[in-house]
Amino acid sequence: MNNKIPVFVGALFLVVIAASTFVVGLSVGKKSDLQPGTPAPTLADAKPLPPVTIVPGPGDQQIDAIRRGAPIDQEIPPPAMAKVENTDVKRNRAYPMQPPTIPHSIDNYQVDLNSNRCLLCHARANADKFQAPPVSVTHYMDRDDQFLATISPRRYFCNQCHVVQTDAKPLVANTFKDIDTVLSNEREKAN
Amino acid sequence: MWQRISAWPPVRWLLSMWDVMRRPGVHYSLGFLTLGGFIAGVAFWGAFNTGLEATNTEAFCTSCHEMRDNVFEELKTTIHYTNRSGVRATCPDCHVPHAWPDKIARKMQASKEVWAKVFGTVNTREKFVDHRLVLAEHEWARLKANDSLECRNCHSFNSMDLTRQSPRAAQIHKMWLGTGEKTCIDCHKGIAHHLPNMRDIPQG
Numbered sequence: 001m002n003n004k005i006p007v008f009v010g011a012l013f014l015v016v017i018a019a020s021t022f023v024v025g026l027s028v029g030k031k032s033d034l035q036p037g038t039p040a041p042t043l044a045d046a047k048p049l050p051p052v053t054i055v056p057g058p059g060d061q062q063i064d065a066i067r068r069g070a071p072i073d074q075e076i077p078p079p080a081m082a083k084v085e086n087t088d089v090k091r092n093r094a095y096p097m098q099p100p101t102i103p104h105s106i107d108n109y110q111v112d113l114n115s116n117r118c119l120l121c122h123a124r125a126n127a128d129k130f131q132a133p134p135v136s137v138t139h140y141m142d143r144d145d146q147f148l149a150t151i152s153p154r155r156y157f158c159n160q161c162h163v164v165q166t167d168a169k170p171l172v173a174n175t176f177k178d179i180d181t182v183l184s185n186e187r188e189k190a191n
Numbered sequence: 192m193w194q195r196i197s198a199w200p201p202v203r204w205l206l207s208m209w210d211v212m213r214r215p216g217v218h219y220s221l222g223f224l225t226l227g228g229f230i231a232g233v234a235f236w237g238a239f240n241t242g243l244e245a246t247n248t249e250a251f252c253t254s255c256h257e258m259r260d261n262v263f264e265e266l267k268t269t270i271h272y273t274n275r276s277g278v279r280a281t282c283p284d285c286h287v288p289h290a291w292p293d294k295i296a297r298k299m300q301a302s303k304e305v306w307a308k309v310f311g312t313v314n315t316r317e318k319f320v321d322h323r324l325v326l327a328e329h330e331w332a333r334l335k336a337n338d339s340l341e342c343r344n345c346h347s348f349n350s351m352d353l354t355r356q357s358p359r360a361a362q363i364h365k366m367w368l369g370t371g372e373k374t375c376i377d378c379h380k381g382i383a384h385h386l387p388n389m390r391d392i393p394q395g
Contacts, residue, residue: 117381126395
């Protein structure tokens with residue numbers, strides 16, 4: 001029973017630690033205690049919270065999209081839902097390999113194991129009926145660039161790359177310049 | 192020969208009923224019989240039609256878990272359940288013809304659905320998903336055959352303002368619906384419920 005002694009020492013050590021913590025806490029707490037006779041603070045004594053200034057629009061300085069600058073203990077009305085652009089006008093691509101954005105709304109389009117609503121119009125076989133741009137040949141290629149008879153499984157879920165655009169204002173400014181702008185700027189500099 | 196047939200008990204009973212039916216009344220007055228018959232007719236028809244209409248409500252359809260937990264849940268996310276103007280379609284708006292003879296024909300077909308309910312053909316989610324293609328094909332066939340009548344009860348092509356549609360929708364509607372080459376259900380499958388596996392099923 002040699003290990004009885006270390007256990008006893010350990011227990012004693014713990015008790016000493018606990019007792020000293022208690023004593024320290026008691027003395028520190030007493031110092032900051034309210035003076036006797038002072039009434040305990042009530043809810044009415046609490047200072048009114050400063051009025052909140054809410055930045056509802058795009059925060060140029062802050063990107064707090066969820067709380068929009070509101071204090072953590074306050075709830076502010078949610079911003080209006082952004083509307084999906086449904087103009088059917090094709091947009092430019094910002095860079096050559098950018099997946100084109102969807103120029104129409106896709107509410108409730110079922111894209112799953114059973115069905116792909118996008119391909120109703122954008123499949124190669126149906127593009128003439130609906131005058132929709134058929135998905136590009138790359139979507140029929142596997143990762144080794146071998147052509148498949150049908151849409152490649154890795155290209156099946158359209159929304160992984162192609163998204164709708166809304167009228168929401170950007171949360172942060174964007175200084176992206178496409179390659180044509182960069183090249184023309186370079187040429188101007190050289191001249 | 193006739194004697195042998197008429198001796199057969201069901202036929203004999205029918206013949207005796209025929210005798211009763213063609214005999215003039217002896218105990219009741221003509222007035223009682225006609226007025227009583229009229230009132231009984233009104234009561235019968237009222238009860239029949241009320242019962243029929245009671246089965247033509249969403250509350251009735253969703254009183255079974257097969258409908259409530261599967262198709263009704265799916266409907267709730269679509270524009271036919273909730274939308275900006277609050278006009279919505281209930282189950283019978285799309286699934287039961289509105290004209291009376293067609294409605295009765297559909298209700299007679301629906302007796303098979305009572306059979307399915309009694310024997311639990313789709314009483315679990317798995318069974319329902321397995322049957323979804325068959326069930327959907329029935330509805331597609333019905334809407335194809337009646338030129339999407341239940342859609343057109345609300346969505347009339349003549350009342351569609353194509354200028355208020357997106358250019359793509361207007362163009363396609365004019366090209367296919369306007370020419371009568373296609374009907375609503377050809378393109379708009381799965382607008383109110385999820386689709387089954389659509390492999391090899393022509394769409395559009």
